[in-house]
Amino acid sequence: MPDPDTPSLEQLIHTQPHLWRGRARSSHHNAPVISTGFAELDASLPDGGWPASGLMEWIVPHWGVGELRLLMPLLLHLNLQARWCAWLSAPYTPYAPALVSHGFDLRYLLIINRINSAKTKQVDQNLFWSMEKLLANPACGVVLAWPQQPSVKHLRRLQSVATNSKNLVIIFQQQALANTPTPLRIQLTAENNTNDKALNIEILKARGSLSRRSLRLVL
């Protein structure tokens, strides 16, 4: 005779956000999401879109495959909410005419580039400090950062700050770190020497889903 006060496993799965069924899509888990703007990608992500808060890790071995185009619907969504979009130590300069042609509002663009210090370690410290400060501010919508050498410790802190302040932070990297605490990690590649603007997205890790998926999007 089970104790009526003890919840059943079924109840627990429905009440506890940290429990989910391995194979099934977590239907009850209503974390707020932002649509990626691509139905196929939405369907492949466990929550049905980008998480509205927390840390994302985008692994882009070669810049210029279409990472910003994939990001653009998210940026436009935050534009509508009049929230700022901060770019920290980006590899190149975002090109304003191209951003505007996508519909991006330049009023909410903030570029932090010259993070001045001689020592690399200091640069990264300043970078992560700035990211944390930006994330903690409600006026900020998303922090995009291209750090040199993020450590697991840094990423864990960012994840915690971003979750607490309900902000989104995306880390762009060319090489994947092993065993990062990131809830959502995707890798973006493109096929060689074609001009079809296709982007291969591989979902390396997503909280709420065990399977690795990959899909091909034409942007």
Added chain:
Amino acid sequence: MATPQQAQLALTLAPPPSADSAPAEPSSAARPSTELSTRASAQTPTQAPTQTSAQQLWLCIYFPYLPLEVVSQSVEAQSVISDSLPLAVTEEIKGRPHILIASRHARAAGVMAGLSTAAALALCPELMLCPRQISAEQRVLSQLAQWSYQFTPKLSQEFSQSLLLEVKSSLMLFDGLPRLSQRIREGCQQQGYRPRLSVTPSPRASWILARSGNNIQIDQVDGLRSILGQLPLASLDLAPRVLQRLNKTGLTSLRDLWRLPRADLGRRYGLDLLKILDQISASQTQLLTTFEQPLLFNAEQDLPIAIESWSQFWPAIQHLLQTLVEFLQHRNAATDRFELSFFHANNARSELIIGLRKPSQNLEHLCLLVRERLNHYCLPASVIAVQLCTDSIQPYQAEERNMFQPHRSHSSHQHEESWQNLLDQLQARLGPDSIQTLQLTDDYRPECSQDYALYGDTESKSKTSAQASLKPSSKTNPTQPRPNWLLPQPKPLRAADYQIHSQSERIESGWWDQHPIHRDYHVATDQNGSRYWVFRELQQPDRWYLHGLFG
């Protein structure tokens, strides 16, 4: 500057019946003193009939120990400590140094004002002698005057070692004279200066009373003369020769002078004496040079010893910042840029300029910014004094709130404010040119079609607003694809590694200035799948350059 409004003192000394009805008539106060003196000389002072309370009340803050306090600040951090040191300030009289004022310890040893330094040293061998620092005293007085500006707008530094405040109009606000005096006294003591306060309807009388060691408050004109009468003539600011002559005549107190007929006094000792007498008894208005607020702020603080780490003298900086904020708040102003200088014993001074993106008068915010800067600032040597100055003072704009949607607009304002504060903080730590935004400029050339604006840089905003905009025009929004990433400089590349895809887009522009371009742009890809924006010069078709990435 003296204005006619300031010259409204009641003519209470036996005014003619016509003047009685309108005692505050400015024209009567502005008459030449000779006329006044002859008119007043016809009557005796005891006949003064009116019991009107004074139109003005002058509070004199006299700093008897100012020379000592100023000097002891450079000797010791606190003037309180100076009492335990045998310290004396000297001044040259006829080319020979004499004691001007001595600390309590030195006075206990018998050192008095007026002694020659040799005599003083004989009495107290361990006496420390410092020459008087008049310019430093003036600076301190100006600082105190700025501080006193919170009590009244009418403020004068006319008399030496003192400040004169017209407080009649401020009494209501500050709960009456006793509380106001208390507040002023405590404020001065907190800043390390011991004041002596006297209040009378006449500025000169207040000063004389305070200088001769009295803390007296008189708000009626007719009580004034009986109090003043006991004062010795030496306490008047008379020329030494006149004073000597009066003393030789056997006149010692002010009462003695008042008993004499005015006309004769004037004839014998000069009209200046009569003028002073009239000013003292508030029968003649004295036009004072009002203290004018300079539109720049400058304050400095000496440190007791040379200190290497800023965290140890942070209270001094904090005090300076607080002075700045008070200065700003009294003027309803804000600052968007200030300079912090550190003085070193042997090195040249080092400066730290702190810029804000929006004028602020918030102490917490300023403290936060300065701390942030100092955290990453390396002091070249140990510091002996800190100075804070700014000349960038602007009217303060309080935040606007929506009356009809108070909650919504309040929160969005808070967001805006916290965002601005955050950017200030980032800028303070990362450097003045670290934060940028992008603007479009009307130009076909890719490298010229956007403009980096330092965020919040109003100058660059206004400069480029004619050309730059946030909305695309035909030039900045072409039909051909544009890359999301742009390289700061076009980079030469090997064409063999790339596959050129699109038809060329020719961009020829800029013939009117130094950087004309003649280029054919293409979209190219490489084996990694990245898409590039490449071009070749029309003059050199075999040389290719990389200019952007279709991120």
